[in-house]
Amino acid sequence: ETGVTQTPRHLVxxxxxxxxxxxxxxxxxxxxxxxxxxxxxxxxxMFVYNFKEQTExxxxxxxxxxxxxxxxxxxxxxxxxxxxxxxxxxCASSLGLAGVKETQYFGPGTRLLVL
Amino acid sequence: xxxxxxxQPGMFVQEKEAVTLDCTYDTSDPSYGLFWxxxxxxxxxxxxxxxxxxxxxxxxxxxxxxxxxKARKSANLVISASQLGDSAMYxxxxxSGQNFVFGPGTRLSVLx
Numbered sequence: 001e002t003g004v005t006q007t008p009r010h011l012v013x014x015x016x017x018x019x020x021x022x023x024x025x026x027x028x029x030x031x032x033x034x035x036x037x038x039x040x041x042x043x044x045x046m047f048v049y050n051f052k053e054q055t056e057x058x059x060x061x062x063x064x065x066x067x068x069x070x071x072x073x074x075x076x077x078x079x080x081x082x083x084x085x086x087x088x089x090x091c092a093s094s095l096g097l098a099g100v101k102e103t104q105y106f107g108p109g110t111r112l113l114v115l
Numbered sequence: 116x117x118x119x120x121x122x123q124p125g126m127f128v129q130e131k132e133a134v135t136l137d138c139t140y141d142t143s144d145p146s147y148g149l150f151w152x153x154x155x156x157x158x159x160x161x162x163x164x165x166x167x168x169x170x171x172x173x174x175x176x177x178x179x180x181x182x183x184x185k186a187r188k189s190a191n192l193v194i195s196a197s198q199l200g201d202s203a204m205y206x207x208x209x210x211s212g213q214n215f216v217f218g219p220g221t222r223l224s225v226l227x
Contacts, residue, residue, distance in 0.1 A: 015182060033215075088158050090158075100167060100211055109158040
């Protein structure tokens with residue numbers, strides 16, 4: 001079951017471009033997350049939103065700008081990226097934030113290549 | 116601070132055999148949840164199984180079972196009757212409250 005969708009699935013952009021990643025969840029969840037997965041590095045949590053409010057920003061550079069207009073949609077706006085930002089960007093959602101049974105469900109990811 | 120350790124970067128298993136993927140964790144919270152995810156080459160992280168710290172029985176989901184040893188702080192994933200489609204990266208993760216931590220992963224290759 002894929003209740004979390006992400007578009008685009010693949011993206012190639014130059015360092016001066018501006019692009020946006022989109023995530024949509026159809027699970028009725030209230031919390032949404034952006035993760036970065038680089039080759040040979042652990043999954044890195046970037047941003048957390050709960051009921052549209054940002055609750056966590058893990059020291060992410062300002063060239064990444066998240067937006068959460070409602071509990072079902074999450075965007076990641078990209079501008080003036082660097083080649084080291086090339087990675088798989090995963091979106092996830094969970095019913096809530098608190099509690100030890102909060103399973104996160106992931107989208108298919110966007111593979112980003114910055115040239 | 117929470118930490119997940121997966122000591123096996125890569126594992127091989129023969130088709131139809133069982134395989135155990137190791138996971139140890141560290142937390143000072145008495146209440147926590149443990150998860151396993153599968154990530155095929157397509158990239159999507161697929162939730163497999165959950166174990167709560169207060170659950171008395173080991174979790175099972177089809178061919179997946181979690182060997183939970185609380186005193187040893189281990190939560191190993193057992194896959195029975197391996198299939199070629201089980202070839203993927205497997206991540207152990209933990210949450211206690213609002214922190215969700217992933218391990219570095221184990222790459223499983225199922226041989227025909």
